[in-house]
Amino acid sequence: MTNSTFQIRQLGDPILRKMAEAVMDITDNHTQSFLDDLLQFVLDKKGMGIAAPQVGISQRLFIMSSRPNSRYPSAPEMEPTFVINPEIVWSSSEIEKDWEGCLSIPGIRALVPRHTAIKVEYTSRTGESIQTEFFGFLARVFQHELDHLNGKVFLDRVENSLDIMMEQEWLKLISDNH
Numbered sequence: 001m002t003n004s005t006f007q008i009r010q011l012g013d014p015i016l017r018k019m020a021e022a023v024m025d026i027t028d029n030h031t032q033s034f035l036d037d038l039l040q041f042v043l044d045k046k047g048m049g050i051a052a053p054q055v056g057i058s059q060r061l062f063i064m065s066s067r068p069n070s071r072y073p074s075a076p077e078m079e080p081t082f083v084i085n086p087e088i089v090w091s092s093s094e095i096e097k098d099w100e101g102c103l104s105i106p107g108i109r110a111l112v113p114r115h116t117a118i119k120v121e122y123t124s125r126t127g128e129s130i131q132t133e134f135f136g137f138l139a140r141v142f143q144h145e146l147d148h149l150n151g152k153v154f155l156d157r158v159e160n161s162l163d164i165m166m167e168q169e170w171l172k173l174i175s176d177n178h
């Protein structure tokens with residue numbers, strides 16, 4: 001499969017509302033080449049992350065690919081991370097609202113409340129069991145992507161429709177703030 005065969009699923013597509021299935025054979029060739037293609041795809045799209053259901057694969061895996069760009073100048077630079085069969089095992093009581101967007105909901109931004117710190121477990125692409133913590137922006141990305149595996153999107157968590165903006169207006173707002 002080459003990444004040109006991926007088509008991003010947009011809000012309304014039922015696959016975005018399904019509970020994704022656990023990944024069984026992480027190291028098999030098919031899964032590994034899917035992971036390579038998905039990585040290339042999210043880098044091309046300059047996404048901070050992407051979950052498999054967003055390209056029509058209802059499996060419990062996502063990529064975190066945070067790096068600074070014009071929309072998120074303060075995004076932490078991280079090696080793209082493959083997160084398979086993730087769980088949040090602890091989350092902070094502290095919650096913070098910040099802006100999110102989604103490749104599956106183009107043109108819209110919203111303020112979304114998320115836990116500021118989480119402890120997580122997942123399997124790496126080599127099949128290793130990982131336990132780690134994320135804070136702030138990366139905790140946000142993890143929670144956003146995990147939601148995709150559970151049939152949720154960021155708009156479901158928005159508390160007030162006044163917290164939703166069109167991207168063009170949001171871009172004006174963030175450029176005023178810099």
Ligand SMILES: [Zn+2]
Nearest residue numbers: 101102103104
């Ligand atoms: Zn998303």
